[in-house]
Amino acid sequence: MRSKLLVVGTIAHDTIKTPYAKVERILGGSATHIALASSMFNLDCSIISIVGNDFEKKHLDLLREKGINTSGISISNKGKTFHWSGEYFSDMKTRKTIDTQLNVLEEFEPKVVKELSSPDFLVLANLHPEIQISVLNQIKNRPRLIVLDTMNFWIGTKRKSLLQILKKIDILTINELELKLLGRKKSLSDCLKVLTNDLSIRFLIVKRGSGGSLLVTKNSFDWVPSYPFCDVVDPTGAGDSYAGGLFSSLDINKNINRKSIIESMVYASALSSFTIESFGIERLLNLKKKDIVKREKELRKIARV
Amino acid sequence: MRSKLLVVGTIAHDTIKTPYAKVERILGGSATHIALASSMFNLDCSIISIVGNDFEKKHLDLLREKGINTSGISISNKGKTFHWSGEYFSDMKTRKTIDTQLNVLEEFEPKVVKELSSPDFLVLANLHPEIQISVLNQIKNRPRLIVLDTMNFWIGTKRKSLLQILKKIDILTINELELKLLGRKKSLSDCLKVLTNDLSIRFLIVKRGSGGSLLVTKNSFDWVPSYPFCDVVDPTGAGDSYAGGLFSSLDINKNINRKSIIESMVYASALSSFTIESFGIERLLNLKKKDIVKREKELRKIARV
Numbered sequence: 001m002r003s004k005l006l007v008v009g010t011i012a013h014d015t016i017k018t019p020y021a022k023v024e025r026i027l028g029g030s031a032t033h034i035a036l037a038s039s040m041f042n043l044d045c046s047i048i049s050i051v052g053n054d055f056e057k058k059h060l061d062l063l064r065e066k067g068i069n070t071s072g073i074s075i076s077n078k079g080k081t082f083h084w085s086g087e088y089f090s091d092m093k094t095r096k097t098i099d100t101q102l103n104v105l106e107e108f109e110p111k112v113v114k115e116l117s118s119p120d121f122l123v124l125a126n127l128h129p130e131i132q133i134s135v136l137n138q139i140k141n142r143p144r145l146i147v148l149d150t151m152n153f154w155i156g157t158k159r160k161s162l163l164q165i166l167k168k169i170d171i172l173t174i175n176e177l178e179l180k181l182l183g184r185k186k187s188l189s190d191c192l193k194v195l196t197n198d199l200s201i202r203f204l205i206v207k208r209g210s211g212g213s214l215l216v217t218k219n220s221f222d223w224v225p226s227y228p229f230c231d232v233v234d235p236t237g238a239g240d241s242y243a244g245g246l247f248s249s250l251d252i253n254k255n256i257n258r259k260s261i262i263e264s265m266v267y268a269s270a271l272s273s274f275t276i277e278s279f280g281i282e283r284l285l286n287l288k289k290k291d292i293v294k295r296e297k298e299l300r301k302i303a304r305v
Numbered sequence: 306m307r308s309k310l311l312v313v314g315t316i317a318h319d320t321i322k323t324p325y326a327k328v329e330r331i332l333g334g335s336a337t338h339i340a341l342a343s344s345m346f347n348l349d350c351s352i353i354s355i356v357g358n359d360f361e362k363k364h365l366d367l368l369r370e371k372g373i374n375t376s377g378i379s380i381s382n383k384g385k386t387f388h389w390s391g392e393y394f395s396d397m398k399t400r401k402t403i404d405t406q407l408n409v410l411e412e413f414e415p416k417v418v419k420e421l422s423s424p425d426f427l428v429l430a431n432l433h434p435e436i437q438i439s440v441l442n443q444i445k446n447r448p449r450l451i452v453l454d455t456m457n458f459w460i461g462t463k464r465k466s467l468l469q470i471l472k473k474i475d476i477l478t479i480n481e482l483e484l485k486l487l488g489r490k491k492s493l494s495d496c497l498k499v500l501t502n503d504l505s506i507r508f509l510i511v512k513r514g515s516g517g518s519l520l521v522t523k524n525s526f527d528w529v530p531s532y533p534f535c536d537v538v539d540p541t542g543a544g545d546s547y548a549g550g551l552f553s554s555l556d557i558n559k560n561i562n563r564k565s566i567i568e569s570m571v572y573a574s575a576l577s578s579f580t581i582e583s584f585g586i587e588r589l590l591n592l593k594k595k596d597i598v599k600r601e602k603e604l605r606k607i608a609r610v
Contacts (some may be wrong), residue, residue, distance in 0.1 A: 189534040211516035
């Protein structure tokens with residue numbers, strides 16, 4: 001039987017400007033990237049999210065064609081789909097949010113129907129912590145793995161709710177800025193201690209963009225590089241496709257421990273390195289498993305994994 | 306007998322602004338950072354550079370106290386010391402040059418006196434390629450190792466001279482932007498091929514800031530992470546102290562090959578991670594070897610070296 005992955009996250013229209021090009025209102029969002037990245041393997045993936053009355057049917061068809069269960073996606077007639085607009089600077093790393101229109105996301109009250117309520121993997125992508133809590137409360141059996149992603153905005157404004165749900169997860173994905181905001185200590189290593197010791201988060205994956213990612217536990221640090229020869233076109237969604245790659249690979253590895261997570265991080269790095277070579281989900285759509293595996297092998301060698 | 310390191314590079318007054326602090330006219334420059342970083346070990350280090358009539362004697366005394374031979378530093382009475390002024394953005398990675406006053410550097414014609422003309426290691430730090438060529442021509446015996454650093458400005462304006470000297474060196478240190486400008490290919494990996502195959506550069510060290518560094522040869526890629534728990538105060542000079550750390554460690558390793566360079570890169574990463582935790586050379590001055598070795602050990606573990 002196929003493992004079940006349930007993703008609660010955003011489906012978005014993204015308007016993205018880079019020094020070289022601009023695209024308007026393309027399909028994006030954390031749930032989209034995570035689901036598409038994990039669909040590469042034999043996972044039974046479902047999305048819980050909301051879209052507006054401007055959302056094109058062809059996008060839903062596309063997700064379904066990739067084997068993704070879209071029955072948990074509400075279509076609201078009360079407004080438009082969540083729209084994010086941002087611009088990348090010439091280093092293709094730093095970015096500025098130009099506009100965020102939450103739209104239907106503001107009234108989002110996720111319902112987890114019975115068929116979706118016993119996933120093996122649960123991904124609580126970046127959303128209001130109260131929504132993440134609500135989803136978790138609707139899950140029947142404790143999933144094998146619960147992963148949470150968040151952002152500076154929620155850490156700053158919804159700290160209490162966030163700390164509450166952090167106690168119940170297995171993996172937190174976080175970047176350095178968020179780590180500082182969450183740990184509230186002067187030094188990065190002290191912040192890490194707050195998370196692994198005081199908050200008892202089992203596995204911390206620190207996302208460092210082109211600087212790779214770091215697996216931190218109470219007693220260990222491990223580094224996995226990003227694929228260094230990317231010709232970056234659009235970094236949007238890199239972290240989410242990384243997450244999607246991680247679960248699909250963990251599903252193959254079966255046992256979830258430091259070793260299997262490191263191995264999955266290498267696979268996730270390889271996968272996400274492709275997504276940033278095109279705008280939005282373009283590259284994910286025609287990506288072949290053999291391409292990922294080839295890059296994964298190179299990365300293993302470079303990274304001595 | 307101690308190995309001899311000869312550095313030709315800049316001695317500068319740096320004015321540095323970060324989101325948190327500003328310092329004015331502190332001692333900086335590539336030669337300063339490289340020499341101080343390498344002085345941590347038992348290298349006989351000499352600098353060839355130029356300073357102006359505003360350069361304080363206490364700075365020269367400081368270099369001498371650290372065992373650095375300053376006899377190759379000309380003191381010009383025709384103008385002021387090279388002055389660089391820059392500002393770092395809130396990510397502490399991207400920076401903007403606010404002002405560059407070459408001053409006495411404009412008339413710099415390095416003379417390599419006999420006592421300095423047979424170094425074991427020669428470092429041609431970032432300078433006009435014609436100056437780098439002139440120094441190399443004054444060296445008597447082929448050094449065991451010649452390292453060159455350059456920048457986008459010289460790649461753009463003095464390409465011909467630069468290509469000429471690149472044929473004569475062993476290690477080129479370069480960042481991704483410079484790699485693209487020098488390789489003139491669309492993809493990063495094609496640029497790397499131009500450098501290792503067409504230009505026959507034996508060892509390429511691609512500096513990626515917090516993303517670590519990459520050793521590239523005709524047939525291999527290896528990644529060394531940067532120390533991930535730095536609390537960055539001022540990244541200025543990180544690349545140069547990295548270079549200084551590299552030579553001092555290579556000197557201990559004796560044989561210069563892929564393996565010894567990777568090991569030295571780990572040491573260099575550890576060393577340079579300290580320098581960015583304070584402004585300018587401050588941290589380098591009171592750094593203890595045992596602190597570096599401790600961080601080097603951590604880094605080896607994280608990086609699986």
